Amino acid sequence: MSIVPTSPASLRVATWNINSVRLREGIVLRFLAEHAPDVLCLQETKSPDAAFPHAGFEAAGYVHRHVRGEKGYNGVAILSRLPLEPVDHRDFCAKGDCRHVAARVGGVTVHNFYVPAGGDVADREANPKFAHKLDFLAEMRDWFGPGGDAPGGPSILVGDLNIAPGEHDVWSHRQLLKVVSHTPVEVEALEAVRASRDWVDTAREFVPPEEKAYSWWSYRSKDWRAADKGRRLDHVWITPDLRAGLRSCETVRDARGWGKPSDHAPVMAVVAV
């Protein structure tokens, strides 16, 4: 007799840019033990599939997965303690990189995204990485939009979207207006993705827009906690049909201070499904 329900009353879905899954297996296991997500979506795993550290996650009960990695860069993975059906992935911008993977869990489609960072110069003509970022976002918008063929039904979209859209999603709106991750053209592009399926930004359902909220703090700060110059780059979005079931969305800020941390903290939402 199984003790794991196949149709849970509520689904706990987390996202975390882990910046090398092999280097940080230990703190991922700590997060799983302390926060018990049903589904954990990782970005920047930086590991070929053959080298992904499966054994520890399986021992922790996360025996279901959909992993897509490459050597050195990028890489996304969905780990689950509930049965998971891979929905495939889409090769955004036809680069053959590993920035999206999707799976169906308990009747909900979960999309895990790693949107390109976009380089230093916020100019599509001068900087091909910025052009890639904007093209990637436009393709997301079209895929989820009316003419697109993204899967329908109740869905959760998570990931490192590499944009902090709100004024209070960054430590200083004025000082970051020209910094890639918070420029108006990016914010507009992300809003177009959000509007494509009327996605609900779950974190802001619980934290008012005038209150600061971050999920990333630079490695370069001597004391990230004291400086607190963060940005909210990591997001959990849900389709409107799940909104009434939304119970919480938390950023596990403490994890930014664990041993040998990622520069991102995990974000987890709980949704009744």
Next chain:
DNA sequence: ATGGCCGCCCTAGGCGGA
């Protein structure tokens, strides 16, 4: 005080991150 640092890769400086 947006750089101060990270992790990756054919081990060492270059690339990418954001």
